[in-house]
Every structure is written in C-alpha cells, then in structure tokens.
Amino acid sequence: MGLTGMLLVRLPLVSHTGAPGTDSGASLLQDALWAHAGPQHALEHVRVRPLPEGMSVALFVRAENDTQAHEKARALLTTVLGTGAARHYSLGPLIPN
Known part of the structure; x- marks a missing residue:
C-alpha cells in the first residue's frame, strides 16, 4: 500500500434552472456533504x-x-445529489487543481 496524503478535488455543480448559487445553498450543501461522509x-x-x-x-x-481521490469525492457528491440536498444541480466538467 502506498503513502496516503490529503488531496484536493474540485468539482463543479451546474444549476438546472440557470439560477446562480447562493450562500445559504452552499452552506446547506456543505452540511449535507459532512452528514453523508463515511469512512x-x-x-x-x-x-x-x-x-x-x-x-x-x-x-x-x-x-x-x-x-483515488477523485473516485472518493465523486462517490460522496453523487450520494448527496441523490438525497435531494442539491436537487437542482448536476455535476459539471472537472475543474483542474
């Protein structure tokens, strides 16, 4: 097994309605990500x-x-999107780090 490090993954969510994101929506999504994150x-x-x-x-x-970092991040975000926590969004193209 190799060395494990903390790696950054940036993923965009694109609005289905064309509406801009909001601070309150960002806060709710952040809370949902923590709530659904498992080991x-x-x-x-x-x-x-x-x-x-x-x-x-x-x-x-x-x-x-x-x-591996992208797989873990996408799995978590896909789970959260499936809960309806961000029902008006879908994953967009990857953002380079």
Missing part, C-alpha cells in the same frame, strides 16, 4: 462556494493518488 470517503475538509452558474465544491480527501 470510505476519507473526507478531511469541505468548502462550497456559490458561482453564477451553480456551486464550486472543494473536497480534501485522504487518498494514495489523484485518481
């Missing part, structure tokens, strides 16, 4: 910011490499 996600830190076209989600996860 398998290895979540260390979350930052959600509103954008004109949705939300920017930055997750720091413990992983051996970028691929």
Whole structure:
C-alpha cells in the first residue's frame, strides 16, 4: 500500500434552472456533504462556494493518488445529489487543481 496524503478535488455543480448559487445553498450543501461522509470517503475538509452558474465544491480527501481521490469525492457528491440536498444541480466538467 502506498503513502496516503490529503488531496484536493474540485468539482463543479451546474444549476438546472440557470439560477446562480447562493450562500445559504452552499452552506446547506456543505452540511449535507459532512452528514453523508463515511469512512470510505476519507473526507478531511469541505468548502462550497456559490458561482453564477451553480456551486464550486472543494473536497480534501485522504487518498494514495489523484485518481483515488477523485473516485472518493465523486462517490460522496453523487450520494448527496441523490438525497435531494442539491436537487437542482448536476455535476459539471472537472475543474483542474
């Protein structure tokens, strides 16, 4: 097994309605991410910011490499999107770190 580090994964959420993200929506999404994070996600830190076209989600996860970090982050965000916590959003294209 390789060394595990804390890696940053940035994932955009795009609004289905075209409405901009809000501070309150970002706060609710951040809370939902913490509420649904399990040991398998290895979540260390979350930052959600509103954008004109949705939300920017930055997750720091413990992983051996970028691929594993992206898999953990996407799994968590997909779970949260499935709960309805961000029902007006979908994952957008990856944001380079």
